[in-house]
Amino acid sequence: MTDIAITRTTNPGKPPADETLTFGNIFTDHMFLMNYDAGHGWHDPRIVPYGPFSLDPACCVLHYGQAVFDGMKAFRGPDGHIRLFRLADHARRLNQSGHFLCMPELDPAMVEQSIRALVEVDQRWVPSLAGTSLYIRPTIIATETFLGVHPSHSYLYYVIVGPVGAYYKEGMNPVRILASDTHVRAVQGGLGAAKTAANYAASLFGAEAAQKAGYTQVLWLDGVERKYLDEVGTMNIMLKIGDEVITPPLNGTILAGITRDSVLTLLRDWGLRVSERPIAIDDVIAAAQAGKLEMWGTGTAAVISPVGELGYKGERYVINDGQTGALTQKLYDTIVGIQYGTAADPHAWARPLGNRLGG
Missing domain, CATH: 3.30.470.10 (Aminotransferase class 4, branched-chain amino acid transferase, N-terminal domain)
Structure with a gap:
């Protein structure tokens, strides 16, 4: 030491x-x-x-x-x-x-x-x-x-x-996000996987455009085809369609979120079907229109943030009737409980300040 x-x-x-x-x-x-x-x-x-x-x-x-x-x-x-x-x-x-x-x-x-x-x-x-x-x-x-x-x-x-x-003024209430097909934040081979000032500078213009349109954040799509989900400006993104939870893979364009990893670990602990795979924006919209979509963001600042509305190409799609989904709420309650020491912590994620380093 x-x-x-x-x-x-x-x-x-x-x-x-x-x-x-x-x-x-x-x-x-x-x-x-x-x-x-x-x-x-x-x-x-x-x-x-x-x-x-x-x-x-x-x-x-x-x-x-x-x-x-x-x-x-x-x-x-x-x-x-x-x-x-x-x-x-x-x-x-x-x-x-x-x-x-x-x-x-x-x-x-x-x-x-x-x-x-x-x-x-x-x-x-x-x-x-x-x-x-x-x-x-x-x-x-x-x-x-x-x-x-x-x-x-x-x-x-x-x-x-x-x-x-709270990071967002909405707190734990659902936020509205805009999927942008006009702005790009990162591409494979660039700095998308690094938490660097350059990435956040690259996100400012698109984020301002989204906020002027009445949205809380941008949902970035891939920088090549502008078709597949990458991440939200300050969060990784996850969604549940039917019995499958889906999140974009760590392919070099998105941050390896610690909260993202925590959520994936919990979901697998609970026996849910989890996939880290590309998911097209058209498939997300189809699930929203069919009433089969639950969507949330994960990140240190907001922990878990439910998504209640998705904008894309001038259209607005309400998700889960604009309400926080049951799985979203369970994830939030579990992680926050671990963080404050009021819930079981089987993976020893929350270490008291007096603990020695390492382990």
Whole structure:
């Protein structure tokens, strides 16, 4: 275990009331920082008061977008214990994203240690109200000063955290999504499988168009035929047609969601028929018109988000009478129960803050 230097703030903030929390606009008193330099490796792990960075105007992340991040949560259960959900898996995925952008690997144990240490220092910011949590954002950015396209020789790894409420204003109520046949987010051989800033920049124009049309998010289709489902802007997508649950395969264009994996594991535990295969938008619409479709998104921010309406080529299709489906609700209740420590956790996904690393 690496020693982490801790400098505590002399001006601590006041955590907001749990019932006032939204998503992503409040941050805690401290942040974690660690630097990388070629020939020296990762060094100087430290927790310091939260504050702005100083970056040179020629810093390569500002010009060439060499940045990756991940997102996870800590939950305070009714028993008062704080639990981190699938931390080791998120640490591994951060490195997988970095690999796509030629970034030096971080020791996954160090990632876990940095996050645990920061959450422990700022644990009074972890809210208690059901539906709230502490969102955790580990990030790696390239910091070398140069103009020219090549991987940086220096990096900054940092972690910021903040208390959050529901990601979507609808909460657990069904959202409306628009399947876009005019905008493309990713193609095979690109960065679709990485959680990188570039992917989110590529999604902005299509997402704005969807929101102007009255939808919450975009449902991206494949970038070649624009026929098969990929993922929603901030979630993996799943649907149930008849007795089969279907989700697009990990073919290099979508993120390997941790919540996606959790859901697939639970569904198989429950003995349901599960397929990771291509699914055409026309087949989805046909199932909706026949009243045989249940659809939901999965992701760290929203956990499980039911889909109540699907737009495509100027038409709107109501799904499951605009109501949350029974399987969708069961998945949400089960995962949230595991996260807060109120349900059985057979796969040991939720680790109390005091647990040692690894395992």
